[in-house]
Amino acid sequence: MTTVLPNVTLIAAVGRNGIIGDGLTMPWHISEDLKFFKRTTMGHPMVMGRRTFDSMGALPGRRSVVVTRQADWSAPGVEVAHSLPDALALVADDEQVFVVGGGEIYRQAMAYAARLLVTEVDQSPEGSVTFPPIDAADWAETAREERSGFAWVTYERRG
Numbered sequence: 110m111t112t113v114l115p116n117v118t119l120i121a122a123v124g125r126n127g128i129i130g131d132g133l134t135m136p137w138h139i140s141e142d143l144k145f146f147k148r149t150t151m152g153h154p155m156v157m158g159r160r161t162f163d164s165m166g167a168l169p170g171r172r173s174v175v176v177t178r179q180a181d182w183s184a185p186g187v188e189v190a191h192s193l194p195d196a197l198a199l200v201a202d203d204e205q206v207f208v209v210g211g212g213e214i215y216r217q218a219m220a221y222a223a224r225l226l227v228t229e230v231d232q233s234p235e236g237s238v239t240f241p242p243i244d245a246a247d248w249a250e251t252a253r254e255e256r257s258g259f260a261w262v263t264y265e266r267r268g
């Protein structure tokens with residue numbers, strides 16, 4: 110059984126149709142939300158899938174832990190893990206850790222997360238990569254800030 114880790118937050122921008130990307134890039138460019146992402150994650154470790162790393166690289170001021178199945182994969186300035194539990198173990202001593210995508214990694218990390226920070230984007234873009242469903246039986250919406258074209262929504266795990 111997966112143990113929920115109180116220090117793990119998923120942060121994602123999600124379309125009305127659940128889409129978060131096309132496998133290469135994000136479907137939108139919302140500078141206000143990128144600033145929110147930066148100020149929220151700054152100083153905290155980020156865990157991401159190798160494909161998301163390929164799309165955004167290592168971001169300054171934050172440890173990047175990249176999850177890959179490739180035994181010989183490396184990139185400057187990042188730590189490598191070969192499973193999600195191994196990635197979360199690397200950052201277990203940090204009081205706040207952000208899982209920053211993409212779809213494959215969100216899907217696996219949701220079971221560990223205590224909190225979700227979801228930017229609900231008021232668009233239904235084309236794409237192939239989705240955020241996993243947020244089951245209201247497991248997650249309570251605890252905050253919502255409406256902006257123009259999107260909303261910042263916080264979910265906390267029930268119980």
Ligand SMILES: NC(=O)c1ccc[n+]([C@@H]2O[C@H](COP(=O)([O-])OP(=O)(O)OC[C@H]3O[C@@H](n4cnc5c(N)ncnc54)[C@H](OP(=O)(O)O)[C@@H]3O)[C@@H](O)[C@H]2O)c1
Nearest residue numbers: 122130131132133134135158161177178210211212213214
């Ligand atoms: N809207 C948002 O907030 C947001 C945020 C982040 C990303 N995105 C978008 O999401 C898309 C990328 O998502 P994605 O689902 O295609 O890929 P991803 O989750 O970023 O990365 C998938 C890769 O992670 C590695 N991986 C996954 N599970 C693993 C495991 N259990 N053990 C070891 N390695 C594992 C594999 O890397 P290897 O192939 O190297 O083995 C796999 O190919 C892009 O379009 C990106 O722009 C959107």
